[in-house]
Amino acid sequence: RKEVEQDPGPFNVPEGATVAFNCTYSNSASQSFFWYRQDCRKEPKLLMSVYSSGNEDGRFTAQLNRASQYISLLIRDSKLSDSATYLCVVNKEAGTALIFGKGTTLSVSS
Amino acid sequence: NAGVTQTPKFRVLKTGQSMTLLCAQDMNHEYMYWYRQDPGMGLRLIHYSVGEGTTAKGEVPDGYNVSRLKKQNFLLGLESAAPSQTSVYFCASRRQKSGQFFGPGTRLTVL
Numbered sequence: 089r090k091e092v093e094q095d096p097g098p099f100n101v102p103e104g105a106t107v108a109f110n111c112t113y114s115n116s117a118s119q120s121f122f123w124y125r126q127d128c129r130k131e132p133k134l135l136m137s138v139y140s141s142g143n144e145d146g147r148f149t150a151q152l153n154r155a156s157q158y159i160s161l162l163i164r165d166s167k168l169s170d171s172a173t174y175l176c177v178v179n180k181e182a183g184t185a186l187i188f189g190k191g192t193t194l195s196v197s198s
Numbered sequence: 199n200a201g202v203t204q205t206p207k208f209r210v211l212k213t214g215q216s217m218t219l220l221c222a223q224d225m226n227h228e229y230m231y232w233y234r235q236d237p238g239m240g241l242r243l244i245h246y247s248v249g250e251g252t253t254a255k256g257e258v259p260d261g262y263n264v265s266r267l268k269k270q271n272f273l274l275g276l277e278s279a280a281p282s283q284t285s286v287y288f289c290a291s292r293r294q295k296s297g298q299f300f301g302p303g304t305r306l307t308v309l
Contacts, residue, residue: 122297131288131300132241175241184229184248185256186298190240
């Protein structure tokens with residue numbers, strides 16, 4: 089099993105749609121979880137951290153399920169500007185190395 | 199604050215040449231990282247550092263060396279460049295338990 093696995097997509101949705109991305113991780117000792125977005129040929133940018141109780145930031149909601157080793161990102165009311173690749177990031181065991189999934193591509197159309 | 203900066207932004211090397219990529223951060227972050235990103239492969243961790251004077255291997259360390267002589271700088275060296283090292287290299291830094299901040303990347307081509 090890969091350390092961090094994501095559905096590559098692409099997800100093609102109309103403006104206003106709700107879309108959800110999933111990510112699974114292999115190491116049960118992982119403690120830190122994040123979602124990043126990356127625009128074409130740009131550096132990744134931190135979207136949000138993921139907490140055990142779940143957290144929300146505007147139209148974005150992140151969830152963590154430690155038992156299933158599963159992280160999700162929900163985007164409500166999609167905007168054209170949400171088009172990007174979304175990367176799931178997990179720390180490697182209890183250390184500080186952060187491992188990235190390959191990303192899920194989202195395309196929002198009008 | 200400039201955040202994380204990388205030098206150079208672009209570089210073309212011939213096989214066998216050497217070079218050093220410089221990463222600098224002005225956020226007083228303890229941890230620094232070097233990644234490479236190739237089409238279809240995602241970001242792969244090369245080396246990282248948890249503090250001044252310390253380094254550790256990541257997923258793909260072969261062919262690279264690093265040094266962290268000052269807290270704000272993290273250097274990535276290629277001693278003998280190979281075409282397989284053609285990639286986009288990203289540096290990142292962070293505090294403990296926080297997310298990473300990335301530099302704009304260095305686009306390296308090895309002919």
